Amino acid sequence: MTASQTAVPPLIEIARQTRQAARHLAVLPTEARNRAIEGIAEALEAATPDILAANAADCQAAQAEGINPALYARLKLDENKLRAAIAGVRDVGRLADPIGAVQIQRELDIGLILKRITCPLGVLGIIFEARPDAVIQISSLAIKSGNAVILKGGREALRSCETLVQTIHQGLDQAGIDPAVVQLLTTREETLALLKLDHYVDLIIPRGSNSFVRFVQDNTRIPVLGHADGLCHLYVDAAANLDQAVAIAVDAKTQYPAACNAIETLLVHRAIAPTFLPQVATALQAQNVTLRGDDLTCRILNIAAATETDWATEYSDLLLSIKVVESLEAAIDHIHTYGSRHTEAIVTEDVATAATFLAQVDAAGVYHNCSTRFADGFRYGFGAEVGISTQKMPPRGPVGLEGLVTYKYQLVGQGQIAATYTGPEAKPFTHRDL
Structure with missing residues (x-):
């Protein structure tokens, strides 16, 4: 095998793979996505020694660089925190499926039925600081809601994030789900490039300071769900x-x-x-x-x-x-x-x-x-959260499954045309909720 064949694909190719994997994930039945979530939980339990060892190496390196105490507290992933995160994965699996819920079912006329149905957003881009447990929370929420996710963690948590994503891939693979639904970026250059992928990424969620969130908003055309300071x-x-x-x-x-x-x-x-x-x-x-x-x-x-x-x-x-x-x-x-x-x-x-x-x-x-x-997604009964949104437009507060779905209108008819309902002899709509 040549070097070119083993090289990591460029970011745009990763984004394409993620988009394709998201389309397949979106149409999987609830049971298949729940099996994937349980597979992730089991893989994380089996890999606990490796995960904790990777995190210990990150913590040691960060301390040597003089990391501030607040960031260190978020970076450190001990056995209790990991166990709680795995429990959160299983909590997400037990939540009701947010996909396919019929929000509106209305007869516009006899034989012309309108439905508004919840569906996944598509591909999420999550940029977060040195918090490796966020990888676990976000991945489980994304899969449950039928979304793929591209993750970019802080450099301080690189070993932890790589080990966690490798473990999540194992769980997905065992459940028959394409591991491409969870991707990890590792460099600052990839972060900047991610913000330009408006053809492939449907929502960016930055988790950091106000200045960082503003930087993201100013450098992307992708919708941004801001999670800034907690003052x-x-x-x-x-x-x-x-x-x-x-x-x-x-x-x-x-x-x-x-x-x-x-x-x-x-x-x-x-x-x-x-x-x-x-x-x-x-x-x-x-x-x-x-x-x-x-x-x-x-x-x-x-x-x-x-x-x-x-x-x-x-x-x-x-x-x-x-x-x-x-x-x-x-x-x-x-x-x-x-x-x-x-x-x-x-x-x-x-x-x-x-x-x-x-x-x-x-x-x-x-x-x-x-x-x-x-103020926490787990404590609110959301299983986990991708962040806490401080913006005024929804979703607001801890963002769980309901913040990761949108909806589409489906209209099924029997050959009706709009001209029938316009003009001096227009047929009236019934507009009857079913």
Whole structure:
């Protein structure tokens, strides 16, 4: 075999193969796609030692390069995280098939029947940071929804992603599914080229910073589903249960500080600040959280002063900014000024105040008396997610299966022509829902 015969095909050929594989996947019955998902889960279980070894090598190399703690936390794939990801694959397999659902069935006239039916998008291009477990989540969701996927992970996770995709290919092959439905790119140059493949890729989902998402949007004609910063807030109202508020604040900041749904700013009503701030500060500092505050907060707590930059920063680490506000309206104004429309929460026992917050705060997720950490596809019962969309157009929030399908109109007649329904003697439509 010559070198040219063994060379990796150029990206456009990979895209063609992926598009062709997507067409076959889209028409497979539910049982076939579910078998593929179970095959992936079994292959991942069998390859667990290899996956963890590849990830350990990535982590070691990343530490040697001085990776920041937040990115390292996302990169690290230990046995518990891998086990949870495999459980998520099987959860996706148990979900209802999103393809082929009849959303509208309407008689336009006798013998002329219109249906609107859900169908796959086609080929997804997913560009994400150093998060190897995203490979597992995205691949299972794509296959369940009948879509093929081209993945591009962060360079820090290269070994992990390559091992995971090889393992997924084994599971697909054993289930009789073309492995080309899941592809992996490995270089920055391929990322830029992917953005030009508007004839082959139907949706790009970038997962990273606001600047990165904007870069992708500015450099492609492919529709983009943006997943940018997670700058989340918790507002503790004057009518809050303070013990509850402390527990929620600690969980929302420390349960997994690198997550995009962890809070970065704590807003506290002035009426309770002298009582609440010492309580919450003690609890947070016991979890090694570094606090920064506005002038009023610093008069109560011996902490560093927050700057304007702090209010606009997603720390993704054990750092938290605190601001005392005069009212609910001031809290909402702050959230609208600095928030990223990801997830926002209020703690209060006042039902009217909570209702105002839930109605007026513009975010994909708005919570009352619970942690922002619930903003997650798995916790919503989606099985997994391809990301959390912070845009206003749907899909919004955690994007699971329902965000990866579109629909088509099917019209079946018996020789009808449009001219029959126009002009002075036009036949009327029945427009009867069936």
